[in-house]
Amino acid sequence: MNEVTRIVNPMGGGVTEPTSRIGAVANTDQQRAIAEVQAAMMIARANPRNEVGAMDRILNACQRQGLAEAALYSYSRGGSEITGPSIRLAEALAQNWGNIQFGIREIEQRHGESVVQAFAWDVETNVRREMTFSVPHTRHTKRGSYKLEDPRDVYELVANNGSRRLRSCILAVIPGDVIDTAVQQCEATMRAKADTSPEALQKMVNAFAEFGVSQHQLEARIQRRFDTIQPAQIVALRKIYQSLRDNMSVPADWFDPAEGDAADEAKSTGNEAAKEALRKQTRARSPQSTETATPPAAAAGPSTSSEPVADGDRGDANDDRAEAVTLADALDQIDQATSPMDVNSRVSALLPGLTEEEGGVLRDRAVERIAKLKEAAK
Structure with missing residues (x-):
């Protein structure tokens, strides 16, 4: 029987495999991305920003009271106060400066x-700043770490870390003098539109009360009665x-323990409860109880005085021993707090x-505890 002769493919020397569908899709996505970048650059160069007009838009935006109040943040580090533009102001700057892609x-x-990747790209000048970083789905403490299982907790953790880096990227591609001018305008807006009416002051007191801060503590911070507050002090408190x-x-970090009102009495009760719990834990860890311990006078020899030790002196000694607490004990006390005010009093x-490093860990735990208490109260 005669065999069928195979005709040689005139288009090549061998049999070729069909193109992978996955490779075709990837190539299509790549070409689409390139086309989008090229189109964005062409449009930006065809419509360059008017820097004078962009600056006017930024100043107009910073005159809005809502943006001005959320535009600046302030925190304490190493005994000094650090202030800077928030992510909300950075987003407003990018939107009004124009021809910037960020996200x-x-x-x-x-x-x-x-x-995760945070980026900001000035399409007109082709200046780009991006940060790629990893966000483990865990929360670390001195006592160890635990994994986050709730998708909402994971999302908030990623968004929180991403927003800080996004702010840094945006501020890196916008001229520094533009940022400084916007910050000055926001401060001027808050001073000019600072509402010192009784209703507005009460609203501010209620807002700080959510974090366990009383009106007496606010007055101690500004060194005057709250009804005589100045616009500049309202700006500082809003930060x-x-x-x-x-x-x-x-x-x-900002307020000293208050004294003299009902809130202070509750705060004092929280302090005493925290100290008493720490005294019990300290006694439990000691090899001998305070009742069976050898008196210092007996160990040193005959005493020259037969005067008994006062109960108050014993209490002071217990307070000294309680001050040398471990970080784990302090974190346990924060976890046992039942209200934001209780958390604040225990931190104080x-x-x-604690050492400065341990104090930072304690503050982080306090922030987490306050957030959980506020969420549970809703």
């Missing part, structure tokens, strides 16, 4: 972490409130017995 994209999420709301600081009582 946050989650590249991938696997193995319990997210790879502090913005910092507390954005979890940049805790009330203990515990900070003196």
Whole structure:
């Protein structure tokens, strides 16, 4: 039987495999991305920004009271106050400066972490700043770490980390003098439109009360009665409130424990409860109880005085021992707080017995506890 002869393919020397569908889709996406970039650059160069008009738009935006109040943040580090433009002001600057693309994209999420990219690109000048970083889905403390399982917690963690880096990217592609002028305009707007009416002052007191800060503490901060507050002091308090709301600081960074009113009495009760719990934990860890311990006078030899030790002196000694607390004990006390005011009072009582690094960990835990209490109250 005769065999069928195969005709040689005139288009090539061998049999070729069909193009992979996945490769075709990837190539299409790549070509689309290139076309979008080229189109954006062409449109930006065809419609260059008018810097005078852009600056006018920025100044007009900063004259809006709503933006001005959220435009600046302030936090305390190393005993000094640091102030800067918030993410809200950075977004307003990018929108009004024009021809800028910015955003946050989650590249991938696997193995319990997210790879995220924040970017800002001035399409007209082709200046680009981007940051790629990993966000583990865990929360770390000195006592260890625990994994975040709730998708909402993961989303908020990624968004919080991304917004800070996005702010840095945006501010890197906008001229510094434009940013400084916008900050000055926002401060001028807050001073000019600072509402000192009784209703507005009461609204501010109620806002700070959510973080456990009383009116007496506010008055101690501004060194005057609250009904005589000046516009510049309202601006300063709004920066502090913005910092507390954005979890940049805790009330203990700004306010001393108050005395003399009902809130202070409740705060004092919280302090005593925290100290008493720490005394019990300290006694439980000691090898001998305070009742069976050898008196210092007996160990040193005959005493030259038969005067008994007063109960108050024993209490002071217990207070000294309680001050040398561990970070784990302090964190337990914060976790046991039942209200934002209780958290604030416990932080004030515990900070003196901790190092600066441990104090930072305690403040972070206090912020988390206040957020949980406020969420549970809704």
